[in-house]
Amino acid sequence: MPATLVDSHCHIVFRNFDDDIDLVAQRWRDAGVRRLVHACVEPSEIPAIRALADRFPELRYSVGVHPLDTEHWQSDTARVLRQAAIDDPRVVAIGELGLDLFRVRNLDEQLAVLVPQLDLAVELDLPVIIHCRDAAEPMLDLLRDRASDQRCPRGVMHCWGGTPEEMAGFLELGLFISFSGTVTFPKAEATHACARVVPADRFLVETDCPFLAPVPRRGKRNEPAFVAAVAARVAELRGESLEQVAQTSSANAARLFGLGLDSV
Template sequence: MTQTETTTPPILVDSPILVDSHCHLDFDDFAPELDEVVARAQRAGIARMVTICTRIRRFAKIRAIAERFPQVYCSVGTHPHQAGEERGIPAEEIVALANSFDKVVAIGECGLDYFYDNSPRDAQEEGFRAHIAAARETGLPLIVHTRDADEDTAAILEEEYAKGPFTGVLHCFSGGRALAMRAVDIGFYVSLSGIVTFKKSQDIRDIVADLPADRLLVETDAPFLAPPPHRGKRNEPAYVVHTHRVVAETRGLDEAESARLTTQNFLRLFNRVPAPEGFEAAA
């Protein structure tokens, strides 16, 4: 154990084993109480968390958090909002960083965001394709951010997949049915955040009801998008239980069965992450 690493607190509630496949523990929102945020998640039954890199140049901070907490893993990548700021980073550099630390379990997040357009669209596409090349080279899953860019996202994924296979996930899914199904057709997963719990999100719940069971994940995208009863407040990994409950209801599953399913899907996709102690996969 390193000097900064903490021991894993016990799960203190009788709850299913869950994971938070996407959160941002390096954000300043968590700095004053990061230890307690991670401990609360563990007490709520969240046995694994993936803290996501949004700036490759700040990867050292992400790595330090994953080193500190045994149940936290991480990714390496540049968010489309920062694609202009970090333009020109080659796939080879992403691969080298991914291979430098055994708790890197994914590439990204990367992709296209035409809602905010914080970076030039050509820079977003360049970065997206570089991350895909890194995912293909490492065999690690690609974490895709897409907003108001369904057609271009699907087209790039399909075009790149034709060059050589890779896998990944549409994180914090808020797109249309066609995007979800086209992604699933090339072996991708779809991850649901607090958005799926919002009253206005019936269209997304309708898509969730029809997706293959073995392609569903849950996440918080914390500190954003807190589900009820925490809507409007800072989100945190412990709150994934509320998102998971809505996904289970939407699929017509009891919570234990749904938890086993989504955790099993997570471990299949993020195959560098060891199964939590006590987790039993479905037969």
């Protein structure tokens, strides 16, 4: 019997899953994946993600706008996201939101999209799924400022790739840290160091599929079943068993997102 796992961040709405989604689902079930959290990158995805949740009862999802998709933010987007979250109890987070200064340097534009989503998460008492690439300093500055007057939502740093020092800053804000297939990459030394020292009650595992397939499938399409390889590498780095890491990360995900694993 495989260990119980939660893929805390995936994107199976993408077209490269159209032809074999039922086989993909069978593989994640065979691998012990009991819950999936499907991240949203822009509002037009929401109906298709909702349809996937209708089809696969283990799926929960977020609603939000990715920092590299700021062109999808319109005058009514906050209202659209708010209504989508209110209408469906399977919406367990706001996001994927955040800052990405790796590809573009439009910080002000990204902040203009990020801040109202943080406000929405606080209003609805939902966690946030944070994408943060080459932007730890401005993200920490923003969240610390908001924490000073209780406007920093709970949430998770998705697909963690920062340093232990940066991780410490986000942990101080009460955030969780999620490890993806990058933790299996031989040269991801900072990520390895973070996985070793992150507190047991504050880490998750994810695939971010179809991206970032773990070793030995690197460069191929990723899928939720492969979260087992992520958990196995985290276990190796922490000197723990796969069963320990699976149990701990799943309990953490259930606590953060209110997943109710007992009902699956």
